[in-house]
Amino acid sequence: MSNRFSTLKNIFIDSVEKESYVDLDSASYSYKILEESLKKPLKMLLVFGKPGTGKSMLLNKLYHNLKESREIHYFEAPILSEKEFLIRIFEGMSSQEIPKNMRVNFDGLLRFCQKLKGKREIVFLLDECQLYSEALMEKIRLLSDTRVVKFVITLHKTDNEEIIAKEHFKTRIWEVIELSNANVHELELYITKKMIKRGFIEISNMMSKKDFKYIHTHTDGNFRETNKYLYTIFDIYEYYEEVEPHKLSTKKFSRKILEMAAIRLGYIHE
Amino acid sequence: MNKTRKLEKKWYQYRVRKILSFSLFIAITYFILALSYYFFFKVDSFDFKKMIGVTSDEKLVIDSNSSTLLVAGRKNHELNNTIPLMAVTAKKENLSLTSLEEHILLEPVIPIIDFEKEKQNTTISSSKVRKKKTSKQQGIVHAKPSTYLTAKELSHVAKEDRDTTKLKNIHLHSSSRNYIETMKKKFLKNKSPRDALLLAKAYYVKGYYTESEKWALQANSLDSTLAESWIFFAKAKAKLGKKDEAIGILSTYYKKSKSLKARLLIEKIKNGKI
Numbered sequence: 366m367s368n369r370f371s372t373l374k375n376i377f378i379d380s381v382e383k384e385s386y387v388d389l390d391s392a393s394y395s396y397k398i399l400e401e402s403l404k405k406p407l408k409m410l411l412v413f414g415k416p417g418t419g420k421s422m423l424l425n426k427l428y429h430n431l432k433e434s435r436e437i438h439y440f441e442a443p444i445l446s447e448k449e450f451l452i453r454i455f456e457g458m459s460s461q462e463i464p465k466n467m468r469v470n471f472d473g474l475l476r477f478c479q480k481l482k483g484k485r486e487i488v489f490l491l492d493e494c495q496l497y498s499e500a501l502m503e504k505i506r507l508l509s510d511t512r513v514v515k516f517v518i519t520l521h522k523t524d525n526e527e528i529i530a531k532e533h534f535k536t537r538i539w540e541v542i543e544l545s546n547a548n549v550h551e552l553e554l555y556i557t558k559k560m561i562k563r564g565f566i567e568i569s570n571m572m573s574k575k576d577f578k579y580i581h582t583h584t585d586g587n588f589r590e591t592n593k594y595l596y597t598i599f600d601i602y603e604y605y606e607e608v609e610p611h612k613l614s615t616k617k618f619s620r621k622i623l624e625m626a627a628i629r630l631g632y633i634h635e
Numbered sequence: 636m637n638k639t640r641k642l643e644k645k646w647y648q649y650r651v652r653k654i655l656s657f658s659l660f661i662a663i664t665y666f667i668l669a670l671s672y673y674f675f676f677k678v679d680s681f682d683f684k685k686m687i688g689v690t691s692d693e694k695l696v697i698d699s700n701s702s703t704l705l706v707a708g709r710k711n712h713e714l715n716n717t718i719p720l721m722a723v724t725a726k727k728e729n730l731s732l733t734s735l736e737e738h739i740l741l742e743p744v745i746p747i748i749d750f751e752k753e754k755q756n757t758t759i760s761s762s763k764v765r766k767k768k769t770s771k772q773q774g775i776v777h778a779k780p781s782t783y784l785t786a787k788e789l790s791h792v793a794k795e796d797r798d799t800t801k802l803k804n805i806h807l808h809s810s811s812r813n814y815i816e817t818m819k820k821k822f823l824k825n826k827s828p829r830d831a832l833l834l835a836k837a838y839y840v841k842g843y844y845t846e847s848e849k850w851a852l853q854a855n856s857l858d859s860t861l862a863e864s865w866i867f868f869a870k871a872k873a874k875l876g877k878k879d880e881a882i883g884i885l886s887t888y889y890k891k892s893k894s895l896k897a898r899l900l901i902e903k904i905k906n907g908k909i
Contacts, residue, residue, distance in 0.1 A: 601639060601642070625639075629642055
């Protein structure tokens with residue numbers, strides 16, 4: 366089964382690829398603040414928000430935009446082992462590969478950082494920091510104190526995690542960027558831009574404001590949920606296009622399919 | 636493929652449920668609105684004239700010949716055309732109610748047993764002045780007004796010659812008290828709610844509203860379906876200044892029976908006509 370909807374549904378597969386990034390006003394503003402803050406002599410930057418609000422996407426975009434102009438390293442997945450984390454930091458700073466049977470001494474790493482003071486400034490982007498242990502967070506804090514290493518960290522926004530963030534970094538964090546869910550208008554832009562970018566102008570035109578509102582009701586403007594919902598919608602569309610094309614309108618977006626997808630994902634119950 | 640078909644089936648179920656719950660919601664809302672409208676507007680703003688399509692400036696007149704209700708200044712057929720069938724029925728009820736009320740209020744309370752005496756009285760009345768004189772002169776004892784003759788009086792009368800001229804000297808006249816006493820005896824004997832009601836009416840006409848209230852209550856406790864027991868109970872209450880209680884009683888009765896009589900009486904009490 367392969368038709369235009371097979372391609373369309375795949376653009377809504379959740380990923381943090383640069384190509385998937387959609388420029389929205391709020392996201393652009395957050396990105397601008399983040400980029401400006403990196404130019405200042407700040408030890409740490411915190412990006413926080415609920416899951417699916419685009420934190421990873423923001424870090425990914427920052428990395429790709431700055432990797433040519435400055436020393437920047439992006440740890441997409443959290444490194445939970447302290448040994449492995451220190452090795453990756455050292456490798457990033459020294460561009461040397463550490464042999465497998467060797468380990469990095471933290472005191473040695475601090476001394477190495479102090480030697481580089483005033484000469485270099487290395488940025489590390491750490492995603493999903495709520496998974497790091499307290500001991501590791503303490504080491505991150507000490508490293509940032511050398512002012513040679515700068516960290517941009519992301520945290521999920523929950524009460525507890527906010528406390529953790531405050532306890533560890535309250536004196537060091539100078540810039541906090543909070544990301545939130547999209548409103549109906551932003552969600553409409555997000556979906557249409559994504560579809561138009563891949564050439565699905567006709568299908569994007571079929572969608573009305575009511576349809577976007579309906580999608581927003583179920584996803585609450587969360588990008589990850591929206592991607593999941595749209596993937597399911599176009600998965601059902603794919604089936605009808607292949608098996609019962611007479612049931613599909615070429616002018617209007619199908620409310621029936623919107624509701625069917627909502628049932629499948631458990632947003633509504635039959 | 637089967638997965639999508641199953642999903643479609645679920646969607647149909649979802650739609651049916653949604654339509655049903657929506658219809659139910661509409662029905663319940665409509666019911667609540669109708670009920671609220673009835674309680675807040677219909678009951679409190681009942682207007683008989685409005686109901687039969689007569690403006691507040693026009694007057695209703697009872698045509699005794701045709702036993703119909705007419706609007707003053709309008710031709711009969713005009714009214715008939717405007718009054719719906721239900722309103723006509725109500726009109727008739729109203730008519731009978733009004734005449735009944737007037738009848739009750741105007742009717743002299745004359746006991747049946749006094750009618751014969753009245754006849755005698757009528758014969759006697761032609762020589763009223765002479766009779767008075769004679770009685771004074773001859774020292775005949777008069778029957779006390781408003782009472783039956785006592786045994787002593789009767790014996791005195793019996794002693795008198797049965798001469799018709801002498802009989803003419805006896806002044807007998809009817810009184811409502813006699814009636815009340817008679818009815819009381821009758822009631823004690825039969826315990827009939829109708830007798831209690833007649834007593835309530837009699838007391839009401841005489842202006843003894845506390846007694847009227849008591850007897851209306853008695854009648855009602857014996858037969859609560861007796862419409863007039865409610866009416867006279869409320870009327871007596873209203874006369875005693877307990878208007879709120881009277882309206883409360885009538886409202887209860889109105890809710891139960893939908894009686895126009897009760898409805899009209901509520902209006903009268905509210906307007907201070909009672």
